[in-house]
Amino acid sequence: MIHVRTSFDRPSAEAVAGLGRFSAATIHEAQGRKGALAHRLKPVDPGMSFCGPAFTAEAQAGDNIMVQVAISYARPGDVVIVAASEFEQAGSFGDVLATACQSKGLAAFVTDSGVRDSADLRELGFPVFSGSVCIEGTVKETLGTVNRPISIGGQIVRPGDILRGDADGIVVVDPLEAEEVIRLCQEREDHETEIRAQHRRGDRSLIEVHGLAEKLKAKGLVVEE
Numbered sequence: 001m002i003h004v005r006t007s008f009d010r011p012s013a014e015a016v017a018g019l020g021r022f023s024a025a026t027i028h029e030a031q032g033r034k035g036a037l038a039h040r041l042k043p044v045d046p047g048m049s050f051c052g053p054a055f056t057a058e059a060q061a062g063d064n065i066m067v068q069v070a071i072s073y074a075r076p077g078d079v080v081i082v083a084a085s086e087f088e089q090a091g092s093f094g095d096v097l098a099t100a101c102q103s104k105g106l107a108a109f110v111t112d113s114g115v116r117d118s119a120d121l122r123e124l125g126f127p128v129f130s131g132s133v134c135i136e137g138t139v140k141e142t143l144g145t146v147n148r149p150i151s152i153g154g155q156i157v158r159p160g161d162i163l164r165g166d167a168d169g170i171v172v173v174d175p176l177e178a179e180e181v182i183r184l185c186q187e188r189e190d191h192e193t194e195i196r197a198q199h200r201r202g203d204r205s206l207i208e209v210h211g212l213a214e215k216l217k218a219k220g221l222v223v224e225e
Helices: 013-020 024-030 065-073 095-104 118-124 175-201 213-218
Strands: 050-058 079-083 108-111 128-130 150-152 155-157 162-166 169-173
Touching (some): 013 175, 024 162, 024 169, 024 175, 050 065, 050 150, 065 095, 079 150, 079 162, 095 118, 169 175
Parallel strands (some): 108 128
């Protein structure tokens, strides 16, 4: 018998909104270059982005019955994320399920499997991230887990972890670290704003602005005029 967990500790709306202000890349750098899911997990449209708590599921390769179970029990704002053994030769999700997700107010759908109906998904606008796009369908036979830790994209994702996705990829954040990560993201953003301002002024070289002179000298770089 398979038991479906529908309740777990979700992060605060403030934590989700706070992280949602920053790019996935900024969050990854700010939290010590950790939490990046594999780069092949990308949106079907570069303009798609999301931030929300993970609602996890595990499905068998080429089978989407647990995809439908997860969508059925997820709550508004959740990110349904499904590990399916990185099986890319099956479109486990398409425009029909995306419509269901959108009508429920879910934040996004993520899978390491494939999706299909990509043109319709782009038109619909609901954020969908996947390992591939393909035309082949799936069966609906084998049960799996819901809201247990899953391994996906080289990371362990737990129910309630905060996921941030954009055109560059997806990063996972421990909700217990969210407040500190937000602070570090803001520091990084402020620093980069100043760096860009210095470049616009144009009164210092790139090497000077980025503080690379001493490092390059120590590594033995010699510039010949």
